Amino acid sequence: MRLPKTYGLNQAYLLLLAHSALASHRAEAGSEGEGRLPVPKRELEWGDANFLAISDTHGWLLGHQHATWPEPNYSGDYGDLASFVTHMREIAASKGSDLLLVDCGDHHDGSGLVSSSPSGANRADEIFHQLEFDVATIGNHELYSYEVARVVHEQAKGLGGRYLTSNVNITVPGRDGVWESVPIGERYRKFKTPQGRKVTAFGVIFDFQAHDLNLTIQSPTLMSQEPWFLETLRDAPDYFVLAGHMPVRGQGADWTPVYDAIRAQHPDVPIFIFGGHTHVRDCAQYDDRSIAVVPGRYLETATFVSSDLPGKSDSGDPLNINRRYIDANRVSYQFHTHTNHSTFDTPLGQNITSNLVHLATALNISTPLGHAPIDLYLARYPYGHRRSALTVWTNEVLPATVVDEERRGRRIIIGNTGSLRFDLFAGRFDKNDELTISPFKSRFWYTRLPASFALTLTPEMNRAGASKLLPASFNASDGRGTTVDRERMMYEDDLSVRREYDRWLADQREAYEAEYHALEGDEGARSGQVVLGRTKGLTPGYVTRDACKGKGDDIEHIPLPHSLSQPDFSQTPLEHGEEDEIIDVVVMDFALDDFMTAVHTLHPGSELSKKDFKPYAEGTSIDTLWGAYAGMKW
Numbered sequence: 298m299r300l301p302k303t304y305g306l307n308q309a310y311l312l313l314l315a316h317s318a319l320a321s322h323r324a325e326a327g328s329e330g331e332g333r334l335p336v337p338k339r340e341l342e343w344g345d346a347n348f349l350a351i352s353d354t355h356g357w358l359l360g361h362q363h364a365t366w367p368e369p370n371y372s373g374d375y376g377d378l379a380s381f382v383t384h385m386r387e388i389a390a391s392k393g394s395d396l397l398l399v400d401c402g403d404h405h406d407g408s409g410l411v412s413s414s415p416s417g418a419n420r421a422d423e424i425f426h427q428l429e430f431d432v433a434t435i436g437n438h439e440l441y442s443y444e445v446a447r448v449v450h451e452q453a454k455g456l457g458g459r460y461l462t463s464n465v466n467i468t469v470p471g472r473d474g475v476w477e478s479v480p481i482g483e484r485y486r487k488f489k490t491p492q493g494r495k496v497t498a499f500g501v502i503f504d505f506q507a508h509d510l511n512l513t514i515q516s517p518t519l520m521s522q523e524p525w526f527l528e529t530l531r532d533a534p535d536y537f538v539l540a541g542h543m544p545v546r547g548q549g550a551d552w553t554p555v556y557d558a559i560r561a562q563h564p565d566v567p568i569f570i571f572g573g574h575t576h577v578r579d580c581a582q583y584d585d586r587s588i589a590v591v592p593g594r595y596l597e598t599a600t601f602v603s604s605d606l607p608g609k610s611d612s613g614d615p616l617n618i619n620r621r622y623i624d625a626n627r628v629s630y631q632f633h634t635h636t637n638h639s640t641f642d643t644p645l646g647q648n649i650t651s652n653l654v655h656l657a658t659a660l661n662i663s664t665p666l667g668h669a670p671i672d673l674y675l676a677r678y679p680y681g682h683r684r685s686a687l688t689v690w691t692n693e694v695l696p697a698t699v700v701d702e703e704r705r706g707r708r709i710i711i712g713n714t715g716s717l718r719f720d721l722f723a724g725r726f727d728k729n730d731e732l733t734i735s736p737f738k739s740r741f742w743y744t745r746l747p748a749s750f751a752l753t754l755t756p757e758m759n760r761a762g763a764s765k766l767l768p769a770s771f772n773a774s775d776g777r778g779t780t781v782d783r784e785r786m787m788y789e790d791d792l793s794v795r796r797e798y799d800r801w802l803a804d805q806r807e808a809y810e811a812e813y814h815a816l817e818g819d820e821g822a823r824s825g826q827v828v829l830g831r832t833k834g835l836t837p838g839y840v841t842r843d844a845c846k847g848k849g850d851d852i853e854h855i856p857l858p859h860s861l862s863q864p865d866f867s868q869t870p871l872e873h874g875e876e877d878e879i880i881d882v883v884v885m886d887f888a889l890d891d892f893m894t895a896v897h898t899l900h901p902g903s904e905l906s907k908k909d910f911k912p913y914a915e916g917t918s919i920d921t922l923w924g925a926y927a928g929m930k931w
């Protein structure tokens with residue numbers, strides 16, 4: 298990486314050091330040898346209006362750094378994205394068209410950059426906004442904590458009215474000390490593009506209830522009836538841009554009221570809708586003059602949307618609208634901008650990359666904790682398989698790292714499987730990986746029960762399922778504002794998003810195997826390995842089947858194996874001994890409610906209550922267990 302000229306010698310030296318750390322990290326991912334990555338085959342279809350959209354970055358601004366597929370495909374960092382955007386804007390200008398950049402929220406809670414400390418998250422947001430978005434909006438992960446939302450509100454003031462929160466307010470002290478409710482960003486943005494097109498934009502979020510005190514979210518339905526909203530719609534722009542933190546179809550997609558309100562006044566004006574929150578690649582068209590896409594997650598995808606615009610004498614014909622899910626890496630970026638390794642980087646892109654590397658160093662998240670011997674997957678294999686992260690977590694990590702020196706007798710530990718939320722790849726394992734896999738600060742509690750009874754509880758908990766996944770169980774007046782409750786709400790939201798994402802991946806794999814089955818008969822479909830072996834030249838990754846016409850994925854992939862047989866709760870093995878011996882039953886605090894429900898289902902007369910639990914292995918929380926294990930075994 299070449300250094301920007303503005304740096305002095307000492308800074309340059311520091312940067313070199315930092316860069317060589319990143320370079321060695323990335324060499325592992327093969328992004329040094331960009332040759333390993335598949336090259337796109339189709340040029341983009343440019344239109345009069347063009348967009349690049351991302352969403353749900355959750356702090357993955359350093360890109361994906363491991364060598365196991367499909368990670369290298371997403372190895373572009375945020376600086377690379379900035380270089381890509383700069384070139385794409387130039388290409389648009391040379392074609393006499395526009396390229397607008399859109400983000401749909403959820404910057405916080407995720408990789409080590411944003412999960413290691415609040416100041417890290419704030420700094421990551423500042424770097425995020427070094428790249429100028431035309432329209433950006435907020436996600437639920439910016440709304441669990443008043444303090445986080447307040448910082449976002451302050452930062453939004455410096456973004457030139459481009460950060461839109463049409464249905465989210467924050468209560469802050471006003472000029473004369475009186476508290477007042479104000480939009481976190483702006484409610485709308487009306488602007489002219491470089492090519493002189495008039496745009497009206499809004500930023501909305503689904504009717505999210507689990508937010509902190511002194512934040513207000515209006516449902517999209519109520520928002521779309523507001524006088525200010527209807528007034529803003531009145532004069533027709535060349536097109537509308539809606540950025541929103543919600544899916545574009547199915548459960549939770551709440552675009553209809555907003556879309557209907559616009560269509561009631563402007564039946565023919567194009568509407569470009571960008572969603573988020575579900576972490577998938579998705580697309581739907583509500584009519585032939587609009588498109589609604591979800592651009593994926595974790596800086597894995599940069600989604601390109603293009604459309605022609607109605608001419609002066611509008612014949613009312615359908616618009617030619619396209620979407621393309623571009624794998625976020627330098628090879629794809631260079632292909633689509635006709636640049637190469639030496640012409641691709643821009644000063645802004647390099648500056649952003651070095652700022653990110655500095656931040657990672659300052660946060661101490663790049664320090665290696667060990668070297669993982671094999672890949673462990675969250676969901677490629679069923680629970681019980683030796684390559685399942687959950688199996689290793691339950692059978693080895695918990696027993697080795699959750700130890701109470703005062704209590705060395707027989708015990709079991711029952712935990713939520715959702716406390717793991719990313720694959721753990723072979724090779725270098727650092728603090729960033731640890732926080733990415735498990736950022737939650739859940740702690741441990743124990744009670745005393747007969748072994749034979751204790752062993753019936755996890756199966757019962759799994760039979761009942763995790764109650765906290767049901768939205769109905771959320772109680773808005775209940776304890777909001779404490780750190781533990783906030784963590785818990787986040788955890789629950791995380792889990793329900795992941796369920797949808799998992800379903801999406803499993804569907805891809807099922808469809809693929811069914812297709813192969815039809816082509817090749819039983820033999821072809823017998824095992825994933827056979828299928829993979831027979832498909833020449835394709836690498837593993839996303840295989841999107843959305844509701845828009847044509848192929849959305851920029852690069853053709855084979856879907857990853859995916860197993861949905863993952864329990865909600867797991868339990869560590871119990872050493873042999875007497876069946877009715879009274880043992881320690883250790884429960885992770887997020888699992889405690891479901892544990893109590895299981896006790897009372899199996900034993901209705903039981904007087905056991907949460908009061909009968911005492912802290913176990915005090916000071917141990919689940920966010921540091923893999924690191925501790927790595928220190929012992931790797």
Ligand SMILES: *[C@@H]1O[C@H](CO)[C@@H](O)[C@H](O)[C@H]1NC(C)=O
Pocket residue numbers: 466478479480513514515
């Ligand atoms: C949001 O803030 C605006 C401007 O202060 C105010 O008029 C409006 O009532 C607030 N909306 C809600 C839902 O609190």
Ligand SMILES: *[C@@H]1O[C@H](CO)[C@@H](O)[C@H](O)[C@H]1NC(C)=O
Pocket residue numbers: 443468476510511
């Ligand atoms: C919420 O606002 C009220 C004033 O309306 C204030 O007294 C209170 O401290 C605020 N709570 C938080 C969590 O900021």
Ligand SMILES: *[C@@H]1O[C@H](CO)[C@@H](O)[C@H](O)[C@H]1NC(C)=O
Pocket residue numbers: 636637638639640
């Ligand atoms: C990269 O592109 C530039 C400009 O087109 C060209 O001069 C140069 O030779 C290329 N470099 C490589 C390594 O292909």
Ligand SMILES: *[C@@H]1O[C@H](CO)[C@@H](O)[C@H](O)[C@H]1NC(C)=O
Pocket residue numbers: 427644645648649652
């Ligand atoms: C590069 O980053 C530094 C640190 O954030 C910032 O002060 C500077 O303005 C940036 N320069 C450019 C060209 O973006």
Ligand SMILES: *[C@@H]1O[C@H](CO)[C@@H](O)[C@H](O)[C@H]1NC(C)=O
Pocket residue numbers: 661664728
């Ligand atoms: C950085 O992290 C490593 C591993 O967690 C730790 O050993 C070291 O003391 C930390 N250094 C600082 C300065 O915090």
Ligand SMILES: *[C@@H]1O[C@H](CO)[C@@H](O)[C@H](O)[C@H]1NC(C)=O
Pocket residue numbers: 772773774775776
């Ligand atoms: C919600 O929590 C409050 C305070 O703990 C409690 O009084 C109320 O009954 C709960 N509501 C529901 C529906 O569980």
Ligand SMILES: *[C@@H]1O[C@H](CO)[C@@H](O)[C@H](O)[C@H]1NC(C)=O
Pocket residue numbers: 333334335366367369370371624835836837838839852853854855
């Ligand atoms: C990633 O790159 C590998 C290696 O070329 C390829 O096999 C795989 O399909 C790619 N996956 C994605 C998601 O881009």
Ligand SMILES: [Zn+2]
Pocket residue numbers: 353355403436574575576794
């Ligand atoms: Zn998200």
Ligand SMILES: [Zn+2]
Pocket residue numbers: 403436437438542573574575
């Ligand atoms: Zn979200």
